[in-house]
Amino acid sequence: xxxxxxxxxxxxxxxxxxxxxxNLVKKELSELHNVDIAELIDELDDDYGKILFELFEDExxxxxxxxxxxxxxxxxxxxxSSQEIAEDLIENLDSDDAADIIADLPSQKKVEVLSHxxxxxxxxxxxxxxxxPENTAGGLMAKELIRVNEKWSVLRCVREMRKQAEEVDKVYxxxxxxxHDVLLxxxxxxxxxxxxxxxxxxxxxxxxxxxxxxxxxxxxxxxIMDKYDLVVLPxxxxxxxLIGRITIDDVVDVMKEEAMEDYNKASGISExxxxxxxxxxxxxxxxPWLLIGLVGGILGAQVMGIFDIESHIELAxxxxxxxxxxxxxxxxxxxxxVQGLASNSLGMDTISQRLLKELGVALLNxxxxxxxxxxITFLIGYPSSISFTVSISLMAVIIFAALFGTFVPLILxxxxxxxxxxxxxxxxxxxxxxxxxxxxxxxxxxLDL
Amino acid sequence: xxxxxxxxxxxxxxxxxxxxxxNLVKKELSELHNVDIAELIDELDDDYGKILFELFEDExxxxxxxxxxxxxxxxxxxxxSSQEIAEDLIENLDSDDAADIIADLPSQKKVEVLSHxxxxxxxxxxxxxxxxPENTAGGLMAKELIRVNEKWSVLRCVREMRKQAEEVDKVYxxxxxxxHDVLLxxxxxxxxxxxxxxxxxxxxxxxxxxxxxxxxxxxxxxxIMDKYDLVVLPxxxxxxxLIGRITIDDVVDVMKEEAMEDYNKASGISExxxxxxxxxxxxxxxxPWLLIGLVGGILGAQVMGIFDIESHIELAxxxxxxxxxxxxxxxxxxxxxVQGLASNSLGMDTISQRLLKELGVALLNxxxxxxxxxxITFLIGYPSSISFTVSISLMAVIIFAALFGTFVPLILxxxxxxxxxxxxxxxxxxxxxxxxxxxxxxxxxxLDL
Numbered sequence: 097x098x099x100x101x102x103x104x105x106x107x108x109x110x111x112x113x114x115x116x117x118x119n120l121v122k123k124e125l126s127e128l129h130n131v132d133i134a135e136l137i138d139e140l141d142d143d144y145g146k147i148l149f150e151l152f153e154d155e156x157x158x159x160x161x162x163x164x165x166x167x168x169x170x171x172x173x174x175x176x177s178s179q180e181i182a183e184d185l186i187e188n189l190d191s192d193d194a195a196d197i198i199a200d201l202p203s204q205k206k207v208e209v210l211s212h213x214x215x216x217x218x219x220x221x222x223x224x225x226x227x228x229p230e231n232t233a234g235g236l237m238a239k240e241l242i243r244v245n246e247k248w249s250v251l252r253c254v255r256e257m258r259k260q261a262e263e264v265d266k267v268y269x270x271x272x273x274x275x276h277d278v279l280l281x282x283x284x285x286x287x288x289x290x291x292x293x294x295x296x297x298x299x300x301x302x303x304x305x306x307x308x309x310x311x312x313x314x315x316x317x318x319x320i321m322d323k324y325d326l327v328v329l330p331x332x333x334x335x336x337x338l339i340g341r342i343t344i345d346d347v348v349d350v351m352k353e354e355a356m357e358d359y360n361k362a363s364g365i366s367e368x369x370x371x372x373x374x375x376x377x378x379x380x381x382x383x384p385w386l387l388i389g390l391v392g393g394i395l396g397a398q399v400m401g402i403f404d405i406e407s408h409i410e411l412a413x414x415x416x417x418x419x420x421x422x423x424x425x426x427x428x429x430x431x432x433x434v435q436g437l438a439s440n441s442l443g444m445d446t447i448s449q450r451l452l453k454e455l456g457v458a459l460l461n462x463x464x465x466x467x468x469x470x471x472i473t474f475l476i477g478y479p480s481s482i483s484f485t486v487s488i489s490l491m492a493v494i495i496f497a498a499l500f501g502t503f504v505p506l507i508l509x510x511x512x513x514x515x516x517x518x519x520x521x522x523x524x525x526x527x528x529x530x531x532x533x534x535x536x537x538x539x540x541x542x543l544d545l
Numbered sequence: 546x547x548x549x550x551x552x553x554x555x556x557x558x559x560x561x562x563x564x565x566x567x568n569l570v571k572k573e574l575s576e577l578h579n580v581d582i583a584e585l586i587d588e589l590d591d592d593y594g595k596i597l598f599e600l601f602e603d604e605x606x607x608x609x610x611x612x613x614x615x616x617x618x619x620x621x622x623x624x625x626s627s628q629e630i631a632e633d634l635i636e637n638l639d640s641d642d643a644a645d646i647i648a649d650l651p652s653q654k655k656v657e658v659l660s661h662x663x664x665x666x667x668x669x670x671x672x673x674x675x676x677x678p679e680n681t682a683g684g685l686m687a688k689e690l691i692r693v694n695e696k697w698s699v700l701r702c703v704r705e706m707r708k709q710a711e712e713v714d715k716v717y718x719x720x721x722x723x724x725h726d727v728l729l730x731x732x733x734x735x736x737x738x739x740x741x742x743x744x745x746x747x748x749x750x751x752x753x754x755x756x757x758x759x760x761x762x763x764x765x766x767x768x769i770m771d772k773y774d775l776v777v778l779p780x781x782x783x784x785x786x787l788i789g790r791i792t793i794d795d796v797v798d799v800m801k802e803e804a805m806e807d808y809n810k811a812s813g814i815s816e817x818x819x820x821x822x823x824x825x826x827x828x829x830x831x832x833p834w835l836l837i838g839l840v841g842g843i844l845g846a847q848v849m850g851i852f853d854i855e856s857h858i859e860l861a862x863x864x865x866x867x868x869x870x871x872x873x874x875x876x877x878x879x880x881x882x883v884q885g886l887a888s889n890s891l892g893m894d895t896i897s898q899r900l901l902k903e904l905g906v907a908l909l910n911x912x913x914x915x916x917x918x919x920x921i922t923f924l925i926g927y928p929s930s931i932s933f934t935v936s937i938s939l940m941a942v943i944i945f946a947a948l949f950g951t952f953v954p955l956i957l958x959x960x961x962x963x964x965x966x967x968x969x970x971x972x973x974x975x976x977x978x979x980x981x982x983x984x985x986x987x988x989x990x991x992l993d994l
Contacts, residue, residue, distance in 0.1 A: 258738045267734040285716045289707045324580050325794035344793050345774035355804035362811050363880030364873050371885030375905040382877050389873050393866025400862045412861040413849045417842025419865045424813050424838050428831050431812030436820030456824040
């Protein structure tokens with residue numbers, strides 16, 4: 097049932113393609129889902145990938161195409177004429193997938209492909225969709241949907257649905273509109289099955305329908321579909337006229353990207369990269385944090401130069417401890433707030449309520465850690481003045497980092513800046529340098545550095 | 546359309562409930578989705594929440610109940626008798642939601658509620674579901690689904706669907722089974738609408754159906770639904786008999802939890818907590834990383850004690866720099882691998898191929914950072930021996946951390962241990978201490994510490 101691509105299988109297929117045993121390959125792959133075949137083509141060398149792709153036709157090849165990664169898709173498309181792309185592939189795709197494919201083509205080819213689409217409605221749907229920016233509701237929606245008029249009877253509704261169903265692959269919802277195409281509500285399949293054929297739609301449809309406008313941000317769309325547990329969401333224009341629908345599978349991708357972006361920010365990776373990107377891209381994505389860390393490190397060195405460390409060299413031994421603990425606490429605090437904001441679980445708390453709570457957590461953790469460090473350094477045999485200074489500093493740094501880590505994302509959010517920046521390099525580096533400064537200020541106070 | 550809960554609205558509702566203007570409140574809330582009403586109850590004080598909840602009945606109150614957070618749900622349920630819970634709420638819920646509610650009841654009440662469910666099939670479905678562990682396919686599935694026999698005609702199929710639809714709220718798929726209930730395939734609504742009434746189901750259904758067994762891990766289920774863009778997934782027993790179906794909205798929650806867990810691990814938070822948890826829970830979730838960091842810091846101090854730092858005190862100034870850079874690079878490298886493993890985008894690369902690529906990135910980043918630090922320390926006026934030692938060390942630490950950060954998650958994954966542990970406290974602390982050791986070894990080599 098579940099397919100796992102192995103190196104052996106890949107080699108086997110390559111060898112069969114080499115020996116031109118195409119029918120054998122097709123037979124062997126006949127049990128596989130098109131998603132798996134796309135994965136196989138992604139992993140094959142370009143030439144073999146092309147050959148394999150061309151073994152499939154019509155709906156299968158169209159479905160495989162949309163599942164390919166960007167690179168393989170380009171490879172596969174570059175040998176096809178505009179007419180082949182239009183007639184064999186685009187005609188077999190829903191408008192949203194078709195628009196995604198066409199959007200990635202070179203502009204010359206884009207026009208050619210569009211002109212070769214025979215179904216003029218399909219072509220016009222695609223052109224409509226190409227106008228919406230990628231990261232909006234419009235960029236996610238498809239034009240294919242089932243719409244029925246409120247004035248129709250159930251019987252007429254079923255008859256019309258039969259016509260429309262030829263265009264719509266999967267029916268998740270039936271939308272009820274008025275004569276001007278204004279979205280009025282939805283009709284569940286259940287109601288349709290259970291209502292006598294002569295009844296009017298207007299008597300049985302559900303008026304509580306959640307919709308979005310085409311210019312809504314895709315992350316807002318994802319939040320709405322998640323919050324209301326929706327599988328499909330209608331898209332309307334400014335006059336509330338039904339223009340499309342978004343299905344959950346496309347939104348799942350948005351959610352995953354969002355989670356990945358936050359994860360990357362927390363890990364100090366600036367662009368949206370993944371492990372398959374090349375060395376230059378990966379380096380570029382990672383360098384900014386390192387450069388900011390570098391500046392922070394140099395600032396840290398300058399801060400330490402102010403103090404007379406030589407007189408109490410043992411203090412230097414605990415720099416890594418203080419730096420690591422301050423950093424950890426800061427990241428923890430910021431991460432909890434960033435997640436709370438993303439999932440809307442912060443509720444109605446004010447900033448000062450959050451800071452107070454965080455102070456509680458920091459005091460508890462700080463007391464435990466400071467107590468331990470005092471005990472351990474004493475047991476190891478450090479001078480008690482050093483033990484004392486290090487534990488007091490640790491306490492102070494933990495409290496500072498916790499409050500700083502909580503405050504920054506909340507303030508960023510209030511000013512409509514992405515709070516996830518608080519887990520990023522700039523804030524963590526500022527946190528580091530200030531922590532170090534606190535450490536040596538306390539050292540100065542107690543040990544006269 | 547989209548509802549944003551404000552403090553003013555909350556106060557307004559509270560005041561109206563205080564003045565017992567219940568009809569006014571109900572009217573005001575009539576436009577709201579049940580999810581929003583649940584959110585409102587979550588935020589109201591317990592007593593007001595209870596009153597508000599009791600203004601709703603039947604399907605509405607059941608739907609509100611499943612959307613409440615755990616705390617409010619308990620509050621709302623504690624005043625209801627077992628009979629009320631069974632008849633007013635459980636009877637109006639799908640089996641999966643009903644099982645979730647009943648699973649959280651005290652064991653005495655659990656039995657009482659089950660005994661009060663009048664629909665014996667519903668009760669038996671719920672009892673079946675209670676047997677599956679929460680984080681498996683069985684724990685996610687619902688029993689309600691539309692099943693048709695391959696031997697039926699389309700006409701009979703529609704008639705039977707009409708009967709079954711009374712039990713099933715949302716129809717996303719029609720499952721085709723044989724006489725023994727073995728899952729054969731699916732029938733799309735489209736096919737059903739477009740096929741003449743006398744044709745047999747067996748001629749028109751789609752045999753390519755992806756299913757899971759009830760004991761599959763919920764993360765596997767999530768990956769399958771995501772990979773194949775499924776909205777609903779049938780669950781079968783070991784004889785391939787259809788026993789339930791999982792819908793995407795439940796799986797979206799699994800995906801979000803998974804992403805949150807990885808994010809937490811990367812941020813040094815050990816348990817699954819969020820910002821609304823209390824201080825003790827938050828402290829407990831954060832303490833492990835801090836304690837490991839503490840041990841690492843003390844080890845670091847001991848490492849430094851070995852060397853004669855006093856003779857080149859400037860080296861101490863750059864400890865924060867070396868520690869931060871090593872830490873950052875290690876986390877970046879591990880994060881990219883962890884994500885690659887989670888999203889299956891590592892492809893067919895071997896461990897040595899990954900390490901080689903990572904070495905390339907580390908060399909590039911290392912050269913840039915080392916060059917910069919050499920230049921800057923020279924301009925600031927540090928002795929050239931210090932400049933030289935610091936830049937060589939930085940290069941070495943960046944390369945070490947990159948390889949270590951890549952190697953550890955790959956090895957963990959090979960031995961079936963969660964690779965996200967590599968972004969956690971233990972590995973990052975080991976990385977820190979080893980980085981420090983490299984720094985001072987190089988210092989010893991060049992400066993004779």
